[in-house]
Amino acid sequence: xxxxxxxxxxxxxxxxxxxxxxxxxxxxxxxxxxxxxxxxxxxxxxxxxxxxxxxxxxxxxxxxxxxxxxxxxxxxxxxxxxxxxxxxxxxxxxxxxxxxxxxxxxxxxxxxxxxxxxxxxxxxxxxxxxxxxxxxxxxxxxxxxxxxxxxxxxxxxxxxxxxxxxxxxxxxxxxxxxxxxxxxxxxxxxxxxxxxxxxxxxxxxxxxxxxxxxxxxxxxxxxxxxxxxxxxxxxxxxxxxxxxxxxxxxxxxxxxxxxxxxxxxxxxxxxxxxxxxxxxxxxxxxxxxxxxxxxxxxxxxxxxxxxxxxxxxxxxxxxxxxxxxxxxxxxxxxxxxxxxxxxxxxxxxxxxxxxxxxxxxxxxxxxxxxxxxxxxxxxxxxxxxxxxxxxxxxxxxxxxxxxxxxxxxxxxxxxxxxxxxxxxxxxxxxxxxxxxxxxxxxxxxxxxxxxxxxxxxxxxxxxxxxxxxxxxxxxxxxxxxxxxxxxxxxxxxxxxxxxxxxxxxxxxxxxxxxxxxxxxxxxxxxxxxxxxxxxxxxxxxxxxxxxxxxxxxxx
Numbered sequence: 039x040x041x042x043x044x045x046x047x048x049x050x051x052x053x054x055x056x057x058x059x060x061x062x063x064x065x066x067x068x069x070x071x072x073x074x075x076x077x078x079x080x081x082x083x084x085x086x087x088x089x090x091x092x093x094x095x096x097x098x099x100x101x102x103x104x105x106x107x108x109x110x111x112x113x114x115x116x117x118x119x120x121x122x123x124x125x126x127x128x129x130x131x132x133x134x135x136x137x138x139x140x141x142x143x144x145x146x147x148x149x150x151x152x153x154x155x156x157x158x159x160x161x162x163x164x165x166x167x168x169x170x171x172x173x174x175x176x177x178x179x180x181x182x183x184x185x186x187x188x189x190x191x192x193x194x195x196x197x198x199x200x201x202x203x204x205x206x207x208x209x210x211x212x213x214x215x216x217x218x219x220x221x222x223x224x225x226x227x228x229x230x231x232x233x234x235x236x237x238x239x240x241x242x243x244x245x246x247x248x249x250x251x252x253x254x255x256x257x258x259x260x261x262x263x264x265x266x267x268x269x270x271x272x273x274x275x276x277x278x279x280x281x282x283x284x285x286x287x288x289x290x291x292x293x294x295x296x297x298x299x300x301x302x303x304x305x306x307x308x309x310x311x312x313x314x315x316x317x318x319x320x321x322x323x324x325x326x327x328x329x330x331x332x333x334x335x336x337x338x339x340x341x342x343x344x345x346x347x348x349x350x351x352x353x354x355x356x357x358x359x360x361x362x363x364x365x366x367x368x369x370x371x372x373x374x375x376x377x378x379x380x381x382x383x384x385x386x387x388x389x390x391x392x393x394x395x396x397x398x399x400x401x402x403x404x405x406x407x408x409x410x411x412x413x414x415x416x417x418x419x420x421x422x423x424x425x426x427x428x429x430x431x432x433x434x435x436x437x438x439x440x441x442x443x444x445x446x447x448x449x450x451x452x453x454x455x456x457x458x459x460x461x462x463x464x465x466x467x468x469x470x471x472x473x474x475x476x477x478x479x480x481x482x483x484x485x486x487x488x489x490x491x492x493x494x495x496x497x498x499x500x501x502x503x504x505x506x507x508x509x510x511x512x513x514x515x516x517x518x519x520x521x522x523x524x525x526x527x528x529x530x531x532x533x534x535x536x537x538x539x540x541x542x543x544x545x546x547x548x549x550x551x552x553x554x555x556x557x558x559x560x561x562x563x564x565x566x567x568x569x570x571x572x573x574x575x576x577x578x579x580x581x582x583x584x585x586x587x588x589x590x591x592x593x
Contacts, residue, residue: 085338085339085340086305086339086340086341086342087300087305087306087307087330087339087340087341088123088124088280088282088305088306088307088342089121089122089123089124089306089307089309089323089326089327089341089342089343090122090123090124090126090153090282090306090307090308090309091117091122091124091125091126091150091308091309091310091311091323092126092284092308092309092310092315092320093113093117093310093311093314093323093355094110094113094114094125094126094127094128094139094143095126095127095128095129095155096126096308096310096315096316096320097310097311097314097315097320097355097359098110098128098359099315099316100314100315100316100319100359100361102360102361103314103359103360103361105358105359107135107138107139107142109358110127110128110139110143111139111142111143111146111147112354112358113311113351113354113355113358114127114143114146114147115146115147116347116350116351116354117147117150117311117351118147118148118149118150119344119347119351120343120344120347120348120351121149121342121343121344121347122150122323122342122343123150123151123306123342124150124151124152124153124177124306125143125147125150125151125152125153126153126154126155126179126308127139127140127143127144127152127153127154127169127170128140128143128154128155128169129154129155129156130154130155130156130162130165130166130168130169131156131157131161131162131165131166137165137168137169140152140154140166140169140170141168141169141170141172144169144170144171144172144173144176145172145173148174150175151173151175151176151177151217152170152173152175152176152177153170153176153177153178153179153219154166154167154169154170154176154177154178154179155179155180155181156178156179156180156181156211157180157181157182158180158181158182158203158204158206158207158208159207160207160210162180163178163180163207163210163211163214164214166178166179166180166211167211167214167215170215175217176215176217177215177217177218177219177247178211178214178215178217178218178219179218179219179220179221179249180207180208180211180218180219180220180221181220181221181222181223181249182200182203182204182207182221182222182223182236183200183222183223183224184200184222184223184224184225184228184229184232184233184236185223185224185225185227185228186228186229187224187227188223188224197232197235200236201235201236201239204220204222204236204239204240204243205239205242205243206243208220208239208240208243208244208245209243209244212243212244212245216246217246217247218244218245218246218247219245219246219247219248219249219282220236220240220243220245220247220248220249221248221249221250221251221282221284222236222249222250222251223251223253224251224252224253224254225250225251225252225253225265226251226252226253226254226256226257226261226262226265227254227256230265230268230272233250233265233269234268234269234272234273237250237269237273237276238273238275241273241275241276241278241279242275245279246279246280247279247280247281247282247306248276248279248280248281248282249281249282249283249284249306249308250265250266250269250281250282250283250284250299250304251284251285251308252284252285252286252295253284253286254286254288255285255286255287255288255289255291255292255317255318256288256289257285257291257295258289258291258295259291259294259295259297259298260298262283262285262295262298262299263295263298263299263301263302264302266281266283266298266299266302266303266304267302267303269281270302270303280305280306281299281303281304281305281306282304282305282306282307282308283295283296283299283300283304283306283307283308283321284308284320284321285299285308285320285321286315286316286317286318286319286320286321287313287315287317287318287319287320287321287322288317288318290318292313292319292320292321292322293313293321293322293325293326293329295321296309296321296326297326297329297330297337300330300337300339301337307321307326308320308321309321309322309323309326310322310323311323311324311351311352311355312324312352312355312356312361312363312367312370313325314355314359314361322368322369323348324348324351324352324368324369324370324401325368325369327341327343327345327348328345328348328368328369328396328401331343331345331396331400332396345400345401345402346399346400346401346402347402348369348370348401348402349369349370349401349402349403350402352369352370353370369401370401370403414443414447414453416436416440419436419439419440419443420436422458423436423439423458423462428462439461439462442461443458443461446461446544446565457537457544457563461563470580470584471496471580472497472498472579472580472583472584473495473496473497473498473576473579473580473583474495474496474576475493475494475495475496475572475573475576476494476495476496476501477492477493477494477503478491478492478493478494478515478568478569478572479491479492480492480511480514480515480568481511482510482511482514488507489507489508489509489510489511489513489514490505490506490507490508490514491505491506491508491511491514491515491517491518491568492504492505492518493505493506493515493518493519493522493572495519495522495576497522498583502522504518504521504522505518506518506520506521511568512532512567512568512571515568515571515572515575516529516571516575519572519575519576519579523579525553525554525582526553526554527551527552527553527578527582528551528552528553529549529550529551530550530551530552530557531548531549531550532547532548532549532571533547533548533549534546534547534567534570534571537563542565543565544563544564544565544570545563545564545565545566545567545570546561546562546563546570547561547562547563547567547570547571547573547574548560548561548574549561549571549574549575549578551575551578553582556582558578558581558582559578559581560574560575560576560577560578560581561574561577562574562576562577
């Protein structure tokens with residue numbers, strides 16, 4: 039370390055002697071690098087960013103979310119496994135239930151600091167202190183407001199009164215615990231000079247962390263980052279404590295604002311799992327963490343998070359809150375590591391780094407998947423066939439399978455592995471198509487409507503078409519096909535099973551028919567049950583024409 043400092047001093051001396059015009063910028067860079075490399079706050083190295091999780095407090099305030107004590111405890115344990123530095127367990131004064139939850143978490147969850155929220159009010163602070171008294175590491179987080187609109191309409195206090203109250207209540211909280219955090223809501227819309235006064239007052243009263251909330255999600259990254267920087271510039275004592283960021287996502291900028299604050303010296307990010315919270319939500323924990331982790335080359339900062347627990351924590355919170363994770367959500371959404379476009383799939387097959395900046399396994403997920411759909415390419419389809427065990431597919435067969443796959447993909451959002459297996463097995467058992475379905479149309483309904491079907495079929499004698507009635511659309515279709523068949527056909531069995539899941543799952547139909555003394559099986563699959571039934575019947579016609587069947591007497 040001394041050698042590095044000596045080298046920098048030598049370089050700085052040379053630059054000063056030469057008189058280069060960049061001297062001011064170079065000095066600033068030198069001093070910042072020196073400070074970042076050698077400073078510690080509260081025993082934590084400056085290059086370390088604390089993760090303050092408020093899922094159980096601010097996150098639960100989201101409309102429609104109500105966690106029971108067992109769910110909160112389970113989430114708290116998951117957060118501890120995740121490695122968050124601080125868990126804001128709740129607002130003990132809010133209700134008896136909230137107090138009990140905070141108390142239970144403080145008693146049972148080991149590892150993180152357990153934090154309780156309190157207004158700048160003695161009763162709030164006393165209740166918070168009681169709730170966390172059994173925690174091995176405890177914090178009281180007391181808050182007021184900073185913006186004029188909050189002072190006029192919520193607190194109904196003057197700036198001087200808020201300052202005096204801040205001094206008194208931070209000192210009071212300090213009498214219960216050593217670790218006290220202070221926040222002033224709506225700093226982004228407040229007079230910066232008043233924000234500096236509040237920060238200065240809170241530090242003088244004993245706050246070890248001062249949070250600068252953008253409570254309404256009003257700021258932009260440049261503005262919010264500049265506010266954090268200005269606090270360090272105007273309140274020198276802020277360098278001796280932790281400045282925290284707490285951003286809301288009303289403009290979709292919560293993560294960007296939090297990262298901008300970190301770039302300007304903040305060393306705690308307040309966030310929630312999946313970004314849940316009031317209105318549009320809070321800063322997303324998983325996005326903030328993975329931005330710092332993945333771009334460590336840029337930020338140069340350390341974290342204590344076990345990233346492999348991110349996906350589990352996300353799924354747990356989604357399950358307990360009932361708030362589903364959008365499929366396009368960064369890091370934890372279903373599509374975050376999925377590739378469907380043919381160009382992307384081809385690139386990933388050659389080298390994952392072409393389209394992935396992080397591995398899915400790092401966040402506790404399965405390896406990135408190639409989603410088989412209408413945009414998938416031939417190489418991705420071939421790879422999936424190989425993975426499914428079809429290793430000896432020649433180019434001609436591959437082309438035939440791929441055409442069938444594309445046709446199916448036009449009907450389904452995603453083509454599952456079961457769909458592909460069924461497609462290949464059906465295609466490989468096909469025989470010469472002397473009969474081919476050209477068109478099907480059917481009507482069915484309630485209220486006295488008799489189901490009917492129109493079938494147009496290519497036959498060895500040319501195109502034929504007919505209609506028929508039946509007890510349902512499948513029965514009507516089969517009656518029409520019997521009219522078009524040159525041989526008598528009696529359907530002995532009909533089986534239908536779903537392949538995959540969802541309303542667009544493939545319906546695989548297997549039928550067994552008797553024609554003269556022959557027993558013939560037909561099979562087909564489609565997302566439309568009537569269509570697959572008709573295709574299975576046409577398969578039977580082709581097998582009969584090819585002489586494929588079993589003698590009835592031999593069965």
